[in-house]
Amino acid sequence: xxxxxxxxxxxxxxxxxxxxxxxxxxxxxxxxxxxxxxxxxxxxxxxxxxxxxxxxxxxxxxxxxxxxxxxxxxxxxxxxxxxxxxxxxxxxxxxxxxxxxxxxxxxxxxxxxxxxxxxxxxxxxxxxxxxxxxxxxxxxxxxxxxxxxxxxxxxxxxxxxxxxxxxxxxxxxxxxxxxxxxxxxxxxxxxxxxxxxx
Amino acid sequence: xxxxxxxxxxxxxxxxxxxxxxxxxxxxxxxxxxxxxxxxxxxxxxxxxxxxxxxxxxxxxxxxxxxxxxxxxxxxxxxxxxxxxxxxxxxxxxxxxxxxxxxxxxxxxxxxxxxxxxxxxxxxxxxxxxxxxxxxxxxxxxxxxxxxxxxxxxxxxxxxxxxxxxxxxxxxxxxxxxxxxxxxxxxxxxxxxxxxxxxxxxxxxxxxxxxxxxxxxxxxxxxxxxxxxxxxxxxxxxxxxxxxxxxxxxx
Numbered sequence: 001x002x003x004x005x006x007x008x009x010x011x012x013x014x015x016x017x018x019x020x021x022x023x024x025x026x027x028x029x030x031x032x033x034x035x036x037x038x039x040x041x042x043x044x045x046x047x048x049x050x051x052x053x054x055x056x057x058x059x060x061x062x063x064x065x066x067x068x069x070x071x072x073x074x075x076x077x078x079x080x081x082x083x084x085x086x087x088x089x090x091x092x093x094x095x096x097x098x099x100x101x102x103x104x105x106x107x108x109x110x111x112x113x114x115x116x117x118x119x120x121x122x123x124x125x126x127x128x129x130x131x132x133x134x135x136x137x138x139x140x141x142x143x144x145x146x147x148x149x150x151x152x153x154x155x156x157x158x159x160x161x162x163x164x165x166x167x168x169x170x171x172x173x174x175x176x177x178x179x180x181x182x183x184x185x186x187x188x189x190x191x192x193x194x195x196x197x198x
Numbered sequence: 199x200x201x202x203x204x205x206x207x208x209x210x211x212x213x214x215x216x217x218x219x220x221x222x223x224x225x226x227x228x229x230x231x232x233x234x235x236x237x238x239x240x241x242x243x244x245x246x247x248x249x250x251x252x253x254x255x256x257x258x259x260x261x262x263x264x265x266x267x268x269x270x271x272x273x274x275x276x277x278x279x280x281x282x283x284x285x286x287x288x289x290x291x292x293x294x295x296x297x298x299x300x301x302x303x304x305x306x307x308x309x310x311x312x313x314x315x316x317x318x319x320x321x322x323x324x325x326x327x328x329x330x331x332x333x334x335x336x337x338x339x340x341x342x343x344x345x346x347x348x349x350x351x352x353x354x355x356x357x358x359x360x361x362x363x364x365x366x367x368x369x370x371x372x373x374x375x376x377x378x379x380x381x382x383x384x385x386x387x388x389x390x391x392x393x394x395x396x397x398x399x400x401x402x403x404x405x406x407x408x409x410x411x412x413x414x415x416x417x418x419x420x421x422x423x424x425x426x427x428x429x430x431x432x433x434x435x436x437x438x439x440x441x442x443x444x445x446x447x448x449x
Contacts, residue, residue: 010319011291018272047319108393113418115321117365117395119201119243119448139201139448141274143321143364160200182274182296184238 001025002198003038005063007054009045009078018181022192032062040072040198043079049087049103049146052078052095060096067098072172072197080168080175081148089146098173101149107161115145116160122178128155128169130176130193140166140183140190147177172197201448202412202440203243203419204433205397206426208233208267210279211250213259231266237426238271240433243448245271246299246367246421249279250342261293268294278326278367287314291322299367301326302340305347305354308361315362323365324397325358327351329384330371336384343371351384352391359392366392367421370400377403377425385415397421405431405439412445 002019006012006028019026019042026042029035041063045051055063067073075083084095087103095103108114119139124131147164150157156167158177168175174194180187208215208230215228234245247267249260264277277290278299287298298318304311304325314323328343329336329351336351355366368388370381380401389396395418398411402422411417425431437447 010322011296013292013294014268014272014296017268017294021272046321110390113393113395115364115394116200117321118203118418120199181272184273188272 001027001038002040002042002195003027003029003035003066005029005041005043005055005059007045007051007059009047009051009054012044014179014181015042015044015076018188018191022188022195024191024195032058035062035066038066038071040074040194041066042074042076042194043082044076045078045082046143047078048089049078049081050090050093052082053090053093055082064096067173070172072174072194074194075175076181077144077177077179080165080177081146083168083173083175084148087146099148099151099153099168099170099175101151103146103148105146106144106164109161112161115143116147117143119183120158120160120166120178122156122158122166124156125154128167129197130155130167130169130174130190132193132196134186134189138186140178140180140186142166142178144177148175199446201243201446202417203397204408204436204447205244205246205419205421206234206237206242206433207246207248207399207421207423209248209250209423210260210263213263216250230263231270234267235270237433238273241437241449242273242426242433243419244274244276246276246278247295248299249277251280261289264290264293264295276324278324284310284313284317287318291318297322297324297364299324299326301328304358304363305338305340305349308357311358311361311363315364320362320364323363324367325355325363325365326367326369327355327358327388328369328371331384336387339371343369343374352387355388355392355396359394363394365395365397365418367397367399373401374399376401379403379407380411380415380417380420382411382415385411385417389416389418395419405436408436409440409443409445412440413443
């Protein structure tokens, strides 16, 4: 069973549906203790970084405990940003600090709209389990205004004005800035690859 | 580089896809879930279900239609038409919609934009603006393009964005159903005025029209219905043409 964390940041119907499509058994734990039974954790979410504050210390402890037991975690969109130390979107609101760096706002211009909405290409600086079978340059669906910096943890980068980390991986901690549940066959493949990491 | 999006609109009445010419004279063009799945295979970037059902009984069937479509495709799905309240939006989202499109209701009650943006995020809220040129001014029309208002399209789009809309769906009433091409002047004016993406709609009659609205109209996405429904033009062919014009697309 995969634990899909619902902390009120957006609707989870699409994520749940896509996970069912690739054969995952999904549950939404009502309290942190229920994470004990999960083989893996998915933290989705859209909107303001401050929404992650709903994941209080008990949830953070449970999620960190799950990671320490070797269970894979996948952060999607805001969930990826939460893996970092924080975001300029919500100063003082701490991320999990599993990745080093702060998330920051993408800079727009007359020809560059923010939020970054739509299909954009993934480029792979190095191999990743998450992108096995996914071609360089494949396009996936994004919708966000803030993004994570490109560090050694980046397994995919995407450019919208600036270049940002569209996926990160460290050990069994994974994050994707795009929405695999809305990215057609490529997105379903990424979710399938995550299931293989379980 | 961010791709320009091609969006298929399914006008749905009582669970069946129809397409109006000037919002009238509807003709049947198939089952929504079948059609959506075909578009998905062809490489459409998003699907919009626009509910044009007149009756309350028919509206209740919308959730079933949305659910049936959402089970078949894993790309963004928007529901519009008849979203008048937070409850209507919640029903659409619960059925599987990723975004809702507000039209008349947003103009009557602009707070609804903000309410839905804080509940689901701005990315889930599209404000549909139906516009028509009147004495050289692009004016907003409501109630399926039948009723004029005192609002100018550019000014209303700007307000909608500042209230939390994530995208503007801009329909030219003058061009809708005419197949004469998108209204590039209108689209460029709105696109330049708002920081959020603008989806151009109304008037697609040839593949060339899409290239025009992306270049001259500065649109971020283009929406069409009947041009795709009868397989006159495939989505793939359209995208190949756009790519040959150096317009970024997902192929």
